[in-house]
Structure formats: structure tokens, C-alpha cells
Amino acid sequence: MPLYDAMLDSPVSHYLTRHEQGAAFAAIGQARSSNQTAVCIGTSGPGATNLLTAVADAKLDSVPLLVLTGQVPTSAMGSDAFQEVDVLGLSLSITKHSFVVERIEQLPEILQSAWDLTIEGRPGPVLVDIPKDVFLAELNAQPETVSKPGKENFNSSINELDNNNLQSIAIANQLLKSSQKPVLYVGGGVVMGHAQQALNEFLQDTGMPAVSTLKGLGTVDKDYALNLGMLGMHGLPPANYAVQEADLLLVAGARLDDRATGKLNEFAPNAKLIHIDIDAAEIGKRRAADAAIKADIKQVLPKLCREIQFADWQARCANLQQQYQQNYVFSPQEQQISGPKLLRMLSNKLNHSDIVCCDVGQHQMWVAQHIQFSSPTSHLSSGGLGTMGFGLPAAIGAQLENPQKNVVAVCGDGSFMMNIQELATLNRYRIPVKILVMDNQRLGMVKQWQELFNEERYSETNLSDNPEFSKVAQAFGLEADVLESVADVEAKLDWFLQSDSPSLLHVRLSSQENVWPIVPPNTANHNMMEEHHAISN
Amino acid sequence: MQYQIELQLHNQPAVLERVLQVVRYRQFHLEGMQMQPEGQDKLTVQLKVSGQHSINILTSQLNKLYDLARLTIQHEMPLKATA
Ligand SMILES: Cc1ncc(C[n+]2csc(CCOP(=O)(O)OP(=O)(O)O)c2C)c(N)n1
Ligand SMILES: [Mg+2]
Numbered sequence: 001m002p003l004y005d006a007m008l009d010s011p012v013s014h015y016l017t018r019h020e021q022g023a024a025f026a027a028i029g030q031a032r033s034s035n036q037t038a039v040c041i042g043t044s045g046p047g048a049t050n051l052l053t054a055v056a057d058a059k060l061d062s063v064p065l066l067v068l069t070g071q072v073p074t075s076a077m078g079s080d081a082f083q084e085v086d087v088l089g090l091s092l093s094i095t096k097h098s099f100v101v102e103r104i105e106q107l108p109e110i111l112q113s114a115w116d117l118t119i120e121g122r123p124g125p126v127l128v129d130i131p132k133d134v135f136l137a138e139l140n141a142q143p144e145t146v147s148k149p150g151k152e153n154f155n156s157s158i159n160e161l162d163n164n165n166l167q168s169i170a171i172a173n174q175l176l177k178s179s180q181k182p183v184l185y186v187g188g189g190v191v192m193g194h195a196q197q198a199l200n201e202f203l204q205d206t207g208m209p210a211v212s213t214l215k216g217l218g219t220v221d222k223d224y225a226l227n228l229g230m231l232g233m234h235g236l237p238p239a240n241y242a243v244q245e246a247d248l249l250l251v252a253g254a255r256l257d258d259r260a261t262g263k264l265n266e267f268a269p270n271a272k273l274i275h276i277d278i279d280a281a282e283i284g285k286r287r288a289a290d291a292a293i294k295a296d297i298k299q300v301l302p303k304l305c306r307e308i309q310f311a312d313w314q315a316r317c318a319n320l321q322q323q324y325q326q327n328y329v330f331s332p333q334e335q336q337i338s339g340p341k342l343l344r345m346l347s348n349k350l351n352h353s354d355i356v357c358c359d360v361g362q363h364q365m366w367v368a369q370h371i372q373f374s375s376p377t378s379h380l381s382s383g384g385l386g387t388m389g390f391g392l393p394a395a396i397g398a399q400l401e402n403p404q405k406n407v408v409a410v411c412g413d414g415s416f417m418m419n420i421q422e423l424a425t426l427n428r429y430r431i432p433v434k435i436l437v438m439d440n441q442r443l444g445m446v447k448q449w450q451e452l453f454n455e456e457r458y459s460e461t462n463l464s465d466n467p468e469f470s471k472v473a474q475a476f477g478l479e480a481d482v483l484e485s486v487a488d489v490e491a492k493l494d495w496f497l498q499s500d501s502p503s504l505l506h507v508r509l510s511s512q513e514n515v516w517p518i519v520p521p522n523t524a525n526h527n528m529m530e531e532h533h534a535i536s537n
Numbered sequence: 538m539q540y541q542i543e544l545q546l547h548n549q550p551a552v553l554e555r556v557l558q559v560v561r562y563r564q565f566h567l568e569g570m571q572m573q574p575e576g577q578d579k580l581t582v583q584l585k586v587s588g589q590h591s592i593n594i595l596t597s598q599l600n601k602l603y604d605l606a607r608l609t610i611q612h613e614m615p616l617k618a619t620a
Binding site: 088089092093096097098100117279280281283284285 | 550551554555558562591593594597598600601602603604
């Protein structure tokens, strides 16, 4: 109450969502599309717990998010009061840090520290729990300076490269010089560390083949000849083969997560590893590094050696690219709309800085495989936590932050229902997000696993009783249409993209189509299954 | 291996929970613990932990705790074989 009362007379722009999870994901959309901190607020008890899924999402995807939660008055804390929940306790493992404000005098400094911390070093969510009496109090006395721990062995390398890092860079340069088959492995940390340009300069100078993680997509110039694309479970064959054959991996701002590496002890079996990350805890966590550079990537890249030669390897990678080139254009005889082809066409129609948000599942992997991005800030996808329901609210935040761009939410029929209430938010503020519901009437990714790895025993993945999404959207005040034939794809996509109102296009897809290739669980990345299940190469 | 580590902490709400949570989540076992508050806001904690992974997995995560000022590994010894 007191905070919202103050809002009436304040210059802060506030957007009311219909579920706190929607608010936190919208803030994530704002933060990820701008590379800056965004704020969300929830009331005590259920309001706070509703935020937490998205806070965990922000933790796993390193999103700078400031989360403010209301709390019962300090005098009632610990008494199981109405709508009291131990938010601080709940926050411990899903935030970078969390604060509880005990007195109004602490508030200014805690808020400043929390804000700064979201973006310092590796970004992440920070939560501040504020009891009601603190909100009601007047700040008469001097604000207190809250004593901070003097850190001794933390982040010493943020502003300049220390000796350890300089030594590691020297080792890295030796490894680079002696490598015959190097691969640059690009993670989300590169753009978060404002090093996209430095990275592309390094690539131009060296001609090194580059692969990207889900969160790194869009970092490497799309016209760069040896941009091999995404690696991992649903990666492209050239990327996975190149990594498996490499003799050196230069890992930049990535954490070698299991969806990217596949079976760890068969991952890049012949490669030495140079690992650059601002978070020292990521280095050596899943695989030991031969050169460990715990530093700001932007400062490291210019110091890496560029006089390196590997012409045969470049030819091999170019060859892989050619070999696995595929055509994703609709042919006139086709009856069913194919998800990948639809997204290819959408991609061709978007401007290069337009933003695509997605949910989680098969359609998410098709977005990663088939939409061309010019920066990870225009590809908002829940990577680490893989949270269904991410797409629509993230698109709301992204559109508010980027009013001049097209923002498209590519939603799964299962995922869309998880935050469908935010259609009301689109309508309330007339936010012109475009929603593409990829309706395969299935929890498709789970169905795919049941089909391939569980003897086609389909359990609880059939959603053929979905509502008529276009009517639902119209009831919320959106413009909406249904797309069910290949002949209409082009016209309906154009209608949708040109609309300046919030709009929804409900696409009916086959329930059979799967994501290819797929690396089965616990399998090395070179053992990709292709559509007809033959293991290639 | 078993390790003894000493932490200088800022004595703030939930600081011990944070330390213990990291130990558990990173798959180390707590074998012993001692703590001495110092003045208003300092806390020294000695932990004895054991685990299969390299101790760096644990210490690098503990080092990220906002309320941690200093961490030192004091001893490192092989685990006694259990009968
Ligand atoms: C909140 C949440 N619950 C469950 C899951 C597990 N899960 C992953 S993908 C998926 C199916 C998603 O279905 P849909 O949104 O229709 O996408 P599709 O795979 O069909 O494209 C499920 C249930 C999840 N990732 N997130
Ligand atoms: Mg689906």
C-alpha cells in the first residue's frame, strides 16, 4: 500500500501485470534486450513466491534483475503472520545476493548496493525484502552507511588484468600458436561483457571457426564465413563435428553447460582448453582448463595472439558447412505447415535488430536454429532454467524497452497457457507485441523424447483439447487470426508484422514434426540423430 | 579428501545459511564447524568438509558470497578409510 500510494505522485513508470511471474519475466525481457538492470516488485507472501520462478530463471541466465518484495512489519516477522513467508530464506540459492532492510535509514544504501551488484562482474538477480514499517517510516535521520565486507580475494581482475591472468594469457597464446584445429566457442558472456566488436575483430584477424551456445547466438557476424552456428543437443552438425575434432577450444563467456557439451567425458576429446570467464567459479567446474583466464573478456581479447595459421582446418570446416546445408523453403505441394520453414520465412521478413522471444520446447529450438540474430539481446530464450511461459511476458518487457522494434513472441501451445493472463497487460497498455502460437497440440518436446527414447509411450503430452487461441486473444482485445494452410503463410505473416496493435497468429502445425538433429541424452555430440534416425558421419 | 577452511564473514542475516547451502549444493559433506562472532558484525567460521571434487569447486563458489571477506584453506588431508 504505501509504495503504491507513493507511485501515484512519482515519476517512475510502473506497469501492472496480471501475475507476479509475468512482472518478473517482463523485467527480464527489458534487462536482456538492453543489457541493463530492470526492476520488478511483488507484495509479501504469495506475491513474493510468485516471483521466484523468474528469479531463478534470471540467476541461471545471468540477468541483472532487481527484485523488491514487501514483507510484514518487522514487529510481526517470525510469527507466521498473515502473508508472511521467509522470502530471504527462499531467495538464497536463486539470487546473487539478497538483503532484508531492518530500518529506513538503511534503505538508500541497500538499494544502491543491490542495484550495483546486479550488474557487477557476472550479472544476476538481487532481492531486497522490505518490511511494511520501513515503507511507512519517514527518513529523517542521515541515511546509514551499511558496513560492507572488505573483499580480499574477489573480482580483483575486473578493472585490470592481474599477473595471474597475464601469465594465463601468455600460456593461451602459446596454445593458439601451436594449434592446428582451433575453435572459438562463444557464450552469452561476450555480449554481456560488451565485447561483441572485440570478438568479431579477433575472428576477422584470425579466420578461426566459431560456434555459439544458445545464449551466444547472434554474437558472431552472420556473414562471417566460418560462423558454424549453435552446438549441442540441437546444434548444427558442422558446429558439433568441428568441436569434436578440434585440438583447441577457446571458450569465451560460456560455462560448458550440459546441453551444449553432451556427454562430458567424450566432449572435444582432443582439445586443449582456454577458458575466459568473469566468474572464476565457472572455470574448471565441468572441465579443467589448460589456460584459465578469470577476467573481463573485453580486456582479454585484444591481448590474444592473431598470427596463427590453420588453412587445412578452415577448409575442413567450410566443407562441413557445405555438406550440411539444407533448404527450408515451402514447396507448392506441401499441405502441412512446417515449423522450421515458417520461422525461416519470419526471419527473412524481420529487420536485423528486431527481437524474438520464445517459450520452451521444440519451437524454442527451431527459433534458435532458424532465426538469424544480430545480437543475443534480440534473442530472448530461457536457457538455463528452460521455463515454459517465458515468451509472452519477456516480449512485453522487451517491447516497452524497444518501442521502435518489432517484438515477436514465438510461443508453444503448452507454454503459452502458462502466462496467458498477460494478454490483459498487452491490451491495457496497447503494447504491439506479435504473438505466434506454434500449436502442435502437444507438449511437443516431451512427446519427442517419449517417441525417441521411451518406446512411443505417450503419457500426458496430448493437448488436443487446447482452446481456440485466436478467440481467446480477441476476448482480451487483441487482433487475431488463424494460419492453417501453406498458401496463406506469407500474407498472414505480413499482416501480423505490419499491425501496430497487439496481435496473435495461431498457427496449426502437425503434431508429428520433431527437432533435428538431436543428440540423445548421455551421448557424445558427434552422435547426432537425424530425421530418419540414422546416426550421420 | 578432507579440508579445513577458515572464513571471515560479515555477520549479516542468513550468512551461515548461505555458507552451509553452498557446501551442501556443491556436494561437500560438513564434518565439523566452529564459529566465533567478533564485535558487532564480524564472524569467523572454521569448517571441516570432505568431498570427491576438487576443493576449488567449493572455494570458488564460497568466494562469490557477498558477505565473505576472506577464505583460507588451512589443512588438507586424505580421508581416513572407514572400517
Ligand atoms: C514450467 C515448466 N514446466 C515443465 C517443463 C518441461 N517441459 C519442457 S518442454 C515442455 C513442452 C512444451 O510444450 P510447448 O510449449 O507446446 O512447446 P513444443 O515443444 O510443443 O514446441 C515441457 C512440459 C518446463 N520446461 N517448464
Ligand atoms: Mg506444443
